[in-house]
Amino acid sequence: MALVLIVDDDRDTRFVIRNLLLSRDYDVIEAKSGAQAFEILESNDIDIAVVDLVLGDLSGIEVLKKIKSEAPDISVVMFTGHADISTAVESIKLGALDYLVKPFSNDDFLLVAEKALKERRISREFEAIKKHVYSHNLKEFMPSMSPRMKKVEEMAGQVAGSDLSVLVNGPSGSGKEVMAKFIHSLSNRRKNQFVALDCGALPENLVESELFGYEKGAFTGADKRKDGLFEIAFGGTLFLDEISNLSFSTQAKLLRVIQERKIRRLGGKKDIMIDVRIITASNRPLEQMIKEGVFREDLYHRINQFSLQLPSLAERKEDIKYLSMFFFEQANKMLHKKVKGISDGALKALENCPWTGNIRELKNAIIRGVLLSGKLVLPENLGLVPGGAGPAVMAIPSAGAGEGGEFNLKKAVGAKTLEVEKELIEKVLLLTGGNKIKAARVLGIDRKSLYSKIKKCRIKTGSMDV
Numbered sequence: 368m369a370l371v372l373i374v375d376d377d378r379d380t381r382f383v384i385r386n387l388l389l390s391r392d393y394d395v396i397e398a399k400s401g402a403q404a405f406e407i408l409e410s411n412d413i414d415i416a417v418v419d420l421v422l423g424d425l426s427g428i429e430v431l432k433k434i435k436s437e438a439p440d441i442s443v444v445m446f447t448g449h450a451d452i453s454t455a456v457e458s459i460k461l462g463a464l465d466y467l468v469k470p471f472s473n474d475d476f477l478l479v480a481e482k483a484l485k486e487r488r489i490s491r492e493f494e495a496i497k498k499h500v501y502s503h504n505l506k507e508f509m510p511s512m513s514p515r516m517k518k519v520e521e522m523a524g525q526v527a528g529s530d531l532s533v534l535v536n537g538p539s540g541s542g543k544e545v546m547a548k549f550i551h552s553l554s555n556r557r558k559n560q561f562v563a564l565d566c567g568a569l570p571e572n573l574v575e576s577e578l579f580g581y582e583k584g585a586f587t588g589a590d591k592r593k594d595g596l597f598e599i600a601f602g603g604t605l606f607l608d609e610i611s612n613l614s615f616s617t618q619a620k621l622l623r624v625i626q627e628r629k630i631r632r633l634g635g636k637k638d639i640m641i642d643v644r645i646i647t648a649s650n651r652p653l654e655q656m657i658k659e660g661v662f663r664e665d666l667y668h669r670i671n672q673f674s675l676q677l678p679s680l681a682e683r684k685e686d687i688k689y690l691s692m693f694f695f696e697q698a699n700k701m702l703h704k705k706v707k708g709i710s711d712g713a714l715k716a717l718e719n720c721p722w723t724g725n726i727r728e729l730k731n732a733i734i735r736g737v738l739l740s741g742k743l744v745l746p747e748n749l750g751l752v753p754g755g756a757g758p759a760v761m762a763i764p765s766a767g768a769g770e771g772g773e774f775n776l777k778k779a780v781g782a783k784t785l786e787v788e789k790e791l792i793e794k795v796l797l798l799t800g801g802n803k804i805k806a807a808r809v810l811g812i813d814r815k816s817l818y819s820k821i822k823k824c825r826i827k828t829g830s831m832d833v
């Protein structure tokens with residue numbers, strides 16, 4: 368049950384608010400002064416504070432400041448008389464969620480209380496998730512909440528301490544590289560390098576020079592010596608991504624290196640001992656490729672001393688919420704934004720998406736959502752296709768296509784922001800019956816800004832003009 372602190376020196380107001388809240392299943396504590404409010408805040412886990420601007424001893428603003436500096440997650444709603452509206456607006460800048468002008472109706476009050484509770488719930492959920500995320504001290508890895516994936520993580524933890532080679536299977540974007548890093552970070556090799564090579568991204572001769580290195584003059588253009596990844600990863604882990612893309616002849620060379628535990632740089636004369644743990648990934652079934660005669664069975668057994676099968680995101684739906692929050696935190700930092708959370712509607716939309724591109728696709732949707740949202744990530748910020756057919760990846764580029772079809776991020780963001788603002792303002796105007804003063808208040812902007820936005824977004828206010 369949510370606990371509400373009422374701070375007001377007027378007994379009658381406290382009485383009315385208290386009864387109203389009790390009738391809706393809120394718990395209530397009352398303070399008749401700022402000093403008393405501070406005492407209560409020290410020893411109670413308050414969810415919402417409703418604070419009068421004018422108190423006997425202190426100003427409501429001072430109470431607000433203290434709450435926001437010591438317990439910023441408490442949602443604060445201010446009461447004000449008509450004469451103090453400018454101070455009330457100031458309070459919003461200081462972190463109050465909203466203000467109510469006295470006298471207000473019961474419905475107005477309950478609506479704001481509900482909004483405050485929702486905000487409080489979101490920040491609490493975030494705190495819990497943050498604890499879960501950071502207790503593992505792995506900045507890139509979000510431990511799973513799904514029973515299926517938890518089992519995979521447990522197995523990864525068990526194999527990490529050995530030097531066994533691990534083959535990570537899983538669909539595209541399901542976290543194979545992240546899993547390889549996770550194993551490395553739990554292994555005794557963690558103090559040495561984790562080196563990754565995407566075998567699908569390079570032509571055959573470059574894969575070999577990357578892996579084994581070369582001596583100066585080994586071929587045209589080799590103007591200085593280059594160490595191979597096997598050398599760089601000495602004492603650490605070498606991750607070979609998309610191993611199914613290796614040509615048959617490179618497969619043979621790799622097999623020899625693994626068996627003999629030594630390499631020779633291209634054009635080199637001496638062998639170099641290696642000490643590397645190999646983790647590989649493939650999103651094509653290697654067993655099938657062996658049957659087709661395009662992947663060597665002997666190499667397969669060398670790289671597959673232990674295997675892990677990662678589920679698709681659709682098979683670990685429980686994680687969508689947690690991963691979303693995790694990426695949300697990352698995106699807020701990366702984009703220097705202060706978005707407060709992901710709305711319930713947006714979370715629901717995320718949970719209903721098929722995510723054929725798995726975690727990578729989800730991460731992109733969240734980054735896009737944070738980029739385009741204001742206070743909360745709303746469903747429309749995510750660029751999801753209606754009906755849950757996955758994100759509309761092209762939504763932003765087409766909005767931001769510059770001359771010659773070149774993508775312009777600034778233009779794209781501008782266009783999308785305008786679109787979102789327009790929709791939001793139209794909705795709020797509808798809700799307030801066209802009352803612009805109320806609408807401006809709900810939107811948290813002044814009336815002048817609202818008028819200029821209405822003009823800029825070409826919103827037709829017509830008959831609902833007030």
Ligand SMILES: Nc1ncnc2c1ncn2[C@@H]1O[C@H](COP(=O)(O)OP(=O)(O)OP(=O)(O)O)[C@@H](O)[C@H]1O
Nearest residue numbers: 507508509538539540541542543544545650726727
């Ligand atoms: N458990 C996780 N916690 C946090 N982020 C994750 C997790 N799993 C995957 N990701 C993120 O999802 C994205 C895709 O992960 P990754 O590159 O490991 O997938 P992959 O299976 O190797 O993809 P591909 O098949 O395309 O190579 C990355 O941005 C990664 O940071």
Ligand SMILES: [Mg+2]
Nearest residue numbers: 543544608648
């Ligand atoms: Mg990968």
